[in-house]
Amino acid sequence: MGEEVVTKLTDYDSNGVNDDRLLWEAGLPSADDLTPLTLQLIPSELAHAFRISPESSKTMNDVNRASQNTFASLQRWHSQDMASMNREETVTERDETDLVRQGSDPKKLRRVESGGTDEAADADSALCSEKFETVKRPRLVWTPQLHKRFIEVVAHLGIKNAVPKTIMQLMNVGGLTRENVASHLQKYRLFTKRMQSNEEPSSSPDHLCTSRGATPQSLRESSESCHPHNTNGHMGMPTMMPYQPQMMPMPMMMGMTNGGHVGMPVGYAGGPPAGFHHPYNFGYYHPVASHDN
């Protein structure tokens, strides 16, 4: 879903307006199917009855002019947007063209946003400065795919080595910042801590590895100890695999059983806990309840 949008936007960037129009017009009703704009929609009697001030009838010139205005404003909007994006890329000096979002290094961005006296910032055009101050970076949404990737990398590294920078590098997702990962990792740790506190003290590592209630402890043990097929401490997960997070309709995600988890660490034999399968269950997964029942 998201990928589709990105693809279209990319096409939009590279193909120019003419192709855009093809894109925009695809699937739209033909001119014959539409009521001509030159036609007055409300009969004068009706307009009079409802005290609607009659609109002056439109000529083809009016219609064309309106159409051109619309295109012009769209193009203006588009070029401003592109300028803004280019500006961010320049400032961050990072290749984030394959973004999940238009992210950037928060520290560098902050410096400019706070109206710093940096020479480069001063040299910017008023338009760029204004745009840059007002445009707020969209927040990253941790899609199930992205989170799955995160979980895979954390599991791969083991909790000891799972630090934001390393996770970010192994996830290999364009535009993902260390801050994004750190924030998510923080949430993840809180989640795992909560799970641990709910966990029965007598739980053995084996239990942790095989049961549906696999806990973060199994991740702590990391890939080395818990993976039956794992002889070298690796989980067979391709590292540094270029990853394009994709939005997936939730019903599809819900229908995803273990078989649907390509690349899920083998340590999750029997399937990762519900909270890992459907990650945005950080707040909904209750391991104790699942054990009891």
Added chain:
DNA sequence: TTGAGAATAT
């Protein structure tokens, strides 16, 4: 100086 992690803000 940098990065991790916690605390706090949005």
Added chain:
DNA sequence: TATATTCTCA
């Protein structure tokens, strides 16, 4: 509640 930002400390 999710994510971003800021702060502290190693």
